[in-house]
Amino acid sequence: MTGIEIVNLNKRWATFDAVKDVNFTVEPGTLTVLLGPSGCGKSTTLRLIAGLDTVTSGTIRIGGRDVTDAPPARRDLAMVFQSYALFPHLSVEENIVFGLKVRRVPADERRRRLNRAVEILGLGPYLGRKPSQLSGGQQQRVALGRAIVAEAPICLMDEPLSNLDAQLRHDMRREIRNIQRALGMTMVYVTHDQIEAMSLADQVILMKAGHIEQKATPEELYLKPATTFAARFIGTPPMNLVGLADGAGGAVVKGTAARMFEGRGEGLLMGLRPEQIRVGEEGMLPVIVRNVEYHGADSILECEAGEENITVRVDGVRPIAVGSRLSLSWEPEAMHVFDRESGFVQPVR
């Protein structure tokens, strides 16, 4: 099995740093997700690993071997392109086995791998068609098929499910995970969908504007966000960031006298996940309900506390009237404190 090591990777386009000092390791046989908003450098990082673009500086090791300057073919990896990169003049079948023919895989072995991929991806009825005769989602599955049949030790995927409907996306996600585990593949998977990242990854690398914001397991990313960006990127609705101020005997929520913890509060933000807040008559923070949104299984309350707004998610449909006064409470570990300027997490006193 083969792992990937990225050391101090940089990529500069003319005057623009697309990737800045990126370091991470993908353990053999695991799945790492590159997550981040559009334009943050996910595809660029993936293309550098594949060898399709040259690095500005830094080192890429695959299986312990320095491949920084090696051509793509020497890196022993398969890739699903964001733009699919299907050959328009070849049929679905020929597209899928293109690489196997290049590598002179014997015909019966080719057939075996093709049949398996076709079954997983449900491409059976389309084998004879040209890509232009397929829907976007079907094309995407052909691109996936090409990567699956390669059975390369490393597989890079650039938003391979972005064009599928919710049901198919869910099924494909599970299939990808199964194949990855069954074949012991090392996989780097790019997405901007946090749910995809959380459900697939052994390790999530959260990127922002070319640098790594946080690398962690999905649980850690959810429970211990390292920055305000990470805090807001994961979870729906996103984490509340409540402005704090200096108050009598400690930090208070801006515009209130509710003491949150000892010490200064000015210049800090308090992070609270909407689903980790309880509502009741008694609590730590008195609020006024400003809006209630029913979502079926749960409801979203928009609450006001002094100068700040706080979103709370409660189970089921509760008879809470707009304008009513409630009090919020939470477990100590649900509270995160960030520096307002730098965005970094601070130890809670």
Added chain:
Amino acid sequence: MYRIRTAVTPWLLLLPAAVLLAAFTHFPAVMTFISSTFQTPRGKRPAKFVGMDHYASMLSDPVFVAALKNNAIYALGTVPASIALAMLMAVIVNSAIKGKALLRMSFFLPTVLPMIAVANMWLFFYTPGYGLIDQFLGLFGFHGRNWLGDPETALGSLMVLAVWKEAGFFMIFYLAALQQISPSLGEAAALEGAGRWYFFRRVTFPLLMPTTLFVMINAFINSFRLIDHVIVMTRGGPDNASTLLLYYVYNVAFRYWDTAYASAITVVILIVLALLAFIQFGILDRKVHYK
């Protein structure tokens, strides 16, 4: 707003183009065929209907047979050569190399020059003894040779010029087609370990087929249509070794003034070209992948 919505409207819109086409293409073609079945009128003698006589006499006309043979060699030699060269130049000029703007320009330059100017330039290249080609070959100890004056080399010399002139023009079409091909195809193939030649054979070449079909038909037509260089450089000589069909038509019509016979040869040229176009479309069109 009132709109005229009758079956007449589309025909009215087509009318101007149809009139021009009929007046300057279809009508002359029909007239050419009609006049090819009559004797050329001379003095007071009126034109007499002779049916297919002109066509029959072509077979025993040694100059016509020579011109037909020359033209076949000329077409079968210059068309594939200029297409292959055009493709090669386009691939080179499309890749990421230094100075490609300059290369593109120099490849395209022959196209911009008028055929007469090109022919004059090459007349100098081919000059026996001190022409560019003899001077160059002289460096390697070859003797000077009369390229255009020798029946062995006259046609070949014209063909070289034609390839040089046409390839640059066709390159532009190939370049446009190459730039339509997504670079990610090359990347996907490179990841799979496909070499450049393999990629060209399996991907680039098939994707260029629509262009090739278009270029090929044009190239064949040009090989029957362009004779400026024959007039400037060899006048069909020596001993009709470089006579092409259209040049022979020109001679028959405007030097011997046998316009009826010239019409008959013209009809033959038209039929040959139409056949070639039908064959190319018929056979290749089914194999070509259109986007």
